[in-house]
Amino acid sequence: MNCADAQGEYPMKATMKAFTYTQYGSPDVLQLQEVPPPSPQADEVLIEIHAAALNAADWHLLRADPFLARLQMGLLKPKIHILGLDVAGRVVALGSQVTQFKVGDEVFGESTMKTLGCFAEYVALPAKTLALKPSNLSFEEAAAVPLAAGTALQALRNNGQLRAGQSVLINGASGGVGTFALQLAKYLGAEVTAVCSTQKMEMVRSLGADHVIDYTQEDFTQSGKKYDLILAVNGDRSPWEYRRALAPEGRYVMVGGTNKQLFQTLFLGPLLSLGSRQKLGAMLAQGDARDLGFLSKLLAAGKLKPVIDRCYPFEQLVEAMHYLEAGHAMGKIVLSVKAS
Numbered sequence: 001m002n003c004a005d006a007q008g009e010y011p012m013k014a015t016m017k018a019f020t021y022t023q024y025g026s027p028d029v030l031q032l033q034e035v036p037p038p039s040p041q042a043d044e045v046l047i048e049i050h051a052a053a054l055n056a057a058d059w060h061l062l063r064a065d066p067f068l069a070r071l072q073m074g075l076l077k078p079k080i081h082i083l084g085l086d087v088a089g090r091v092v093a094l095g096s097q098v099t100q101f102k103v104g105d106e107v108f109g110e111s112t113m114k115t116l117g118c119f120a121e122y123v124a125l126p127a128k129t130l131a132l133k134p135s136n137l138s139f140e141e142a143a144a145v146p147l148a149a150g151t152a153l154q155a156l157r158n159n160g161q162l163r164a165g166q167s168v169l170i171n172g173a174s175g176g177v178g179t180f181a182l183q184l185a186k187y188l189g190a191e192v193t194a195v196c197s198t199q200k201m202e203m204v205r206s207l208g209a210d211h212v213i214d215y216t217q218e219d220f221t222q223s224g225k226k227y228d229l230i231l232a233v234n235g236d237r238s239p240w241e242y243r244r245a246l247a248p249e250g251r252y253v254m255v256g257g258t259n260k261q262l263f264q265t266l267f268l269g270p271l272l273s274l275g276s277r278q279k280l281g282a283m284l285a286q287g288d289a290r291d292l293g294f295l296s297k298l299l300a301a302g303k304l305k306p307v308i309d310r311c312y313p314f315e316q317l318v319e320a321m322h323y324l325e326a327g328h329a330m331g332k333i334v335l336s337v338k339a340s
């Protein structure tokens with residue numbers, strides 16, 4: 001089979017390996033199967049995947065948890081069968097309208113919630129969602145970046161409106177989003193307090209944290225210290241608790257945490273912000289090619305560094321998902337799909 005609607009003929013295999021799921025459940029419902037590879041649309045490129053990263057979104061969609069995920073994925077069973085949002089690989093075919101890449105380019109980027117598809121050997125993605133992989137990064141390092149770093153950037157810059165010289169506290173600084181948020185907050189000139197558990201303190205210090213709080217020993221909401229921005233990435237604290245640690249004009253941005261905390265923030269955040277100079281709310285990141293370009297420059301300059309906890313062979317996605325779900329990764333978890 002050759003790629004339809006592609007510039008040049010790329011001899012595609014009739015099938016590719018992919019992890020599929022047809023019912024919601026634990027990572028054990030994922031099955032490694034041979035399926036037809038995608039064909040790129042006119043504005044897409046076909047990528048031979050070298051590495052893919054795991055994100056919390058993958059297990060939310062796998063388990064349909066929270067229940068609202070079913071509105072996106074299908075009420076009774078998932079209508080998209082291949083998960084995976086973050087990818088790095090090599091361009092092997094181009095849609096007819098694609099001019100910014102050529103076959104052989106090494107790229108990285110993020111799929112959308114409507115397409116997913118990166119836990120496979122090939123994926124077709126819109127060219128506008130991709131960037132050239134910085135040459136100083138491996139495929140595994142590049143795959144670790146798009147969703148987590150993009151989320152961290154948008155939370156700090158857009159929702160948090162962080163300015164140089166401000167103080168920011170990051171609760172959950174040691175995971176995928178947190179390790180990028182910490183480095184980006186430092187890059188933006190903030191004084192950063194990182195909250196993590198004892199074993200992760202050294203790592204977050206090495207990423208540049210000015211202050212580190214061990215959440216197993218100290219409750220930052222009780223210390224009396226106030227922050228201009230609080231990024232809630234992980235942990236289970238209510239908006240009221242976070243507000244206690246906010247400066248009079250401070251902002252609380254919920255990136256992640258528990259479902260209870262999300263509903264509290266969504267419903268009470270606007271109320272608590274009413275008539276106050278403090279602003280409390282949740283954010284939902286949107287893949288943005290300009291942000292990816294910005295991150296790419298920082299990565300190439302060595303100003304941003306992906307932290308990878310574990311790299312699993314492709315065939316071990318189920319184990320990798322179980323590890324992700326345990327919620328204690330130090331940085332990102334990555335799948336090595338094709339040896340470089």
Ligand SMILES: NC(=O)c1ccc[n+]([C@@H]2O[C@H](COP(=O)([O-])OP(=O)(O)OC[C@H]3O[C@@H](n4cnc5c(N)ncnc54)[C@H](OP(=O)(O)O)[C@@H]3O)[C@@H](O)[C@H]2O)c1
Nearest residue numbers: 056172174175176177197234235256257283284285328329
């Ligand atoms: N809003 C959005 O657009 C968006 C985008 C991406 C992700 N998210 C959400 O953001 C959250 C974090 O994502 P992630 O990729 O960073 O997850 P992750 O990599 O799985 O986070 C793991 C980290 O969380 C830390 N952690 C666990 N319990 C904690 C606690 N009680 N207090 C502080 N830290 C704790 C762990 O450290 P220890 O082992 O030391 O506890 C570990 O380092 C998830 O809920 C995800 O769904 C939201």
